[in-house]
Amino acid sequence: MAPQSGRDIAPARGKLGVMLVGLGAVSTTFVAGVENVRRGTALPIGSLSQMGTIRLGKRTEKRSPKIKEFVPLADLKDLVFAAWDPIPDDAYAAAVKAGVLERHEHLEPIKDFLQVIKPLPAAFDQHYVKRLHGTNVKTGKNKRDLAEQLRQDIREFKKRSGADRLVMIWAASTEVFLTPGPAHQSLAAFEKAMEQNDPAIAPSMLYAYAALMENVPFANGAPNLTVDVPALERLAVDRTLPIGGKDFKTGQTMMKTVLAPAFKARMLGLAGWYSTNILGNRDGEVLDDPESFKTKEESKLGVLEYILQPDQYPELYGNVFHKVRINYYPPRGDNKEGWDNIDIFGWLGYPMQIKVDFLCRDSILAAPIVLDLALFFDLAQRARLSGIQEWLSFYFKSPQTAPGLYPEHDLFIQQTKLKNTLRWLMGADQITHLGIEYYEKA
Numbered sequence: 191m192a193p194q195s196g197r198d199i200a201p202a203r204g205k206l207g208v209m210l211v212g213l214g215a216v217s218t219t220f221v222a223g224v225e226n227v228r229r230g231t232a233l234p235i236g237s238l239s240q241m242g243t244i245r246l247g248k249r250t251e252k253r254s255p256k257i258k259e260f261v262p263l264a265d266l267k268d269l270v271f272a273a274w275d276p277i278p279d280d281a282y283a284a285a286v287k288a289g290v291l292e293r294h295e296h297l298e299p300i301k302d303f304l305q306v307i308k309p310l311p312a313a314f315d316q317h318y319v320k321r322l323h324g325t326n327v328k329t330g331k332n333k334r335d336l337a338e339q340l341r342q343d344i345r346e347f348k349k350r351s352g353a354d355r356l357v358m359i360w361a362a363s364t365e366v367f368l369t370p371g372p373a374h375q376s377l378a379a380f381e382k383a384m385e386q387n388d389p390a391i392a393p394s395m396l397y398a399y400a401a402l403m404e405n406v407p408f409a410n411g412a413p414n415l416t417v418d419v420p421a422l423e424r425l426a427v428d429r430t431l432p433i434g435g436k437d438f439k440t441g442q443t444m445m446k447t448v449l450a451p452a453f454k455a456r457m458l459g460l461a462g463w464y465s466t467n468i469l470g471n472r473d474g475e476v477l478d479d480p481e482s483f484k485t486k487e488e489s490k491l492g493v494l495e496y497i498l499q500p501d502q503y504p505e506l507y508g509n510v511f512h513k514v515r516i517n518y519y520p521p522r523g524d525n526k527e528g529w530d531n532i533d534i535f536g537w538l539g540y541p542m543q544i545k546v547d548f549l550c551r552d553s554i555l556a557a558p559i560v561l562d563l564a565l566f567f568d569l570a571q572r573a574r575l576s577g578i579q580e581w582l583s584f585y586f587k588s589p590q591t592a593p594g595l596y597p598e599h600d601l602f603i604q605q606t607k608l609k610n611t612l613r614w615l616m617g618a619d620q621i622t623h624l625g626i627e628y629y630e631k632a
């Protein structure tokens with residue numbers, strides 16, 4: 191029997207403004223994709239919020255509505271967009287350059303729509319993204335001043351677009367590796383550090399701060415530290431705002447978080463996992479810089495450690511050699527190739543190998559994630575969920591968690607968590623998969 195009440199959720203009335211940091215391959219593929227879907231020329235494949243269903247009640251009840259019919263999500267027709275980028279190309283020019291979508295089929299017909307999306311000047315500093323040279327950049331007397339300018343952009347976009355609510359998503363380049371330090375521990379320290387132009391404050395943190403100060407949920411699609419610091423986590427909780435990250439889980443890591451749990455479920459051992467990629471888009475170029483790569487590497491390496499729990503299974507996972515490489519290879523553009531060589535062992539220690547060669551399209555995998563995050567973060571805000579949204583770990587390579595909690599990486603546990611959270615929000619029964627009631631009559 192379903193409980194009577196769920197969470198009070200404000201209706202998705204009016205427009206939802208999606209503010210994208212970065213107007214590169216992922217962002218333009220997302221925006222152009224939404225517009226194609228709205229015009230009925232394509233399907234939102236890969237988007238759980240649009241295509242997915244959710245089972246309610248017992249299997250015998252045969253109730254599985256679409257997620258978007260079960261929870262009150264914003265409708266695609268109500269989305270409006272804005273972006274910042276240090277490169278001044280509008281969304282049409284940027285999409286053509288990114289070379290992801292077929293120009294005549296998916297870009298030319300919506301050229302007018304895309305050309306209107308012109309990037310706002312970015313809070314950008316080459317120190318944090320070495321391989322980029324931007325001209326469409328804000329200037330100010332210090333980092334706090336830049337953050338104030340971002341806040342002004344947010345307010346102006348809201349007014350100009352008539353948006354009722356906003357969400358912000360970082361889909362900009364991966365910044366150099368940073369670790370949390372004194373500047374990130376409290377809001378006072380963070381604000382002082384902005385005023386003193388402390389190098390510990392990366393541009394992405396200015397966007398996150400500006401978003402939260404303007405009551406806008408913030409999701410981080412790259413592995414940068416950004417909103418994963420105590421000062422901003424606290425700010426989000428204090429202002430009842432959802433935040434989350436890091437790093438969209440798309441190709442190789444998605445496969446890793448499917449395969450590794452399977453080995454562990456069957457108690458198969460792992461000797462080594464060698465992952466390499468060739469990638470030729472701008473993201474690949476940025477990641478060719480060792481400092482940006484280090485940020486990505488940390489995000490990609492963490493998953494096996496948490497899934498396999500070597501402390502609990504030393505004979506199986508105590509000595510895993512895990513290597514991740516990303517090689518910038520321009521001829522491939524956005525069409526990444528990710529190879530994995532996996533050395534496993536079974537009964538009595540006999541070795542076996544698995545090879546995965548994933549010829550994927552990076553932004554085609556990422557775009558539906560941006561859409562789902564925009565819609566679910568907006569839902570979370572309307573449901574007054576605050577702080578880290580662990581139920582959206584499903585979308586991240588390196589999910590943020592409350593202090594002291596280890597992240598859950600297994601894709602199917604993440605999916606269960608996501609769907610159970612939707613059931614909980616709507617006051618429906620949790621699905622435990624026990625199923626004994628089908629066999630033992632009361």
Ligand SMILES: NC(=O)c1ccc[n+]([C@@H]2O[C@H](COP(=O)([O-])OP(=O)(O)OC[C@H]3O[C@@H](n4cnc5c(N)ncnc54)[C@H](O)[C@@H]3O)[C@@H](O)[C@H]2O)c1
Nearest residue numbers: 212214215216275312362363364412438440472473552556
């Ligand atoms: N595509 C995927 O599968 C995938 C998966 C996980 C994470 N990501 C991450 O998503 C991000 C976007 O990927 P992409 O392929 O679109 O890259 P991209 O290089 O095509 O686009 C990134 C854009 O961000 C802009 N930018 C850089 N610094 C900025 C700043 N401070 N403010 C505003 N804009 C800024 C760049 O000028 C560029 O146009 C990258 O960090 C990437 O690592 C992508």
